[in-house]
Amino acid sequence: MLELRPNCECCDRDLPPDSGEAMICSFECTFCRGCAEGVLQGRCPNCGGELVRRPVRPDAMLAKFPASTHRKVKKPGCTPAA
Secondary structure, eight states: OOOOOSBOTTTOOBOOTTOTTEEEOTTOOEEEHHHHHTTTTTBOTTTOOBOEEOOOOOHHHHHHSOOOOOOOOOTTOOOOOO
8 A cells, every 4th residue: 555655855845744845756756746746757766667647545545545645755856866
């Protein structure tokens, strides 16, 4: 089950569970659309994998399986994957 992390690892922007702006890789690294498409050019800086839109968990399931509250931020920000 996806963690639904609460923020962008680059800029620390809030990404609520219902956000259509959240992008993830296959390891669930999470970024906002602006960072994912801009500085990261669609690639995860951690694994080099493709960043895709994170699915939204339905409200009934979100109540039963809440989103993560643990924030991750790359210091001092992100750079594109090599």
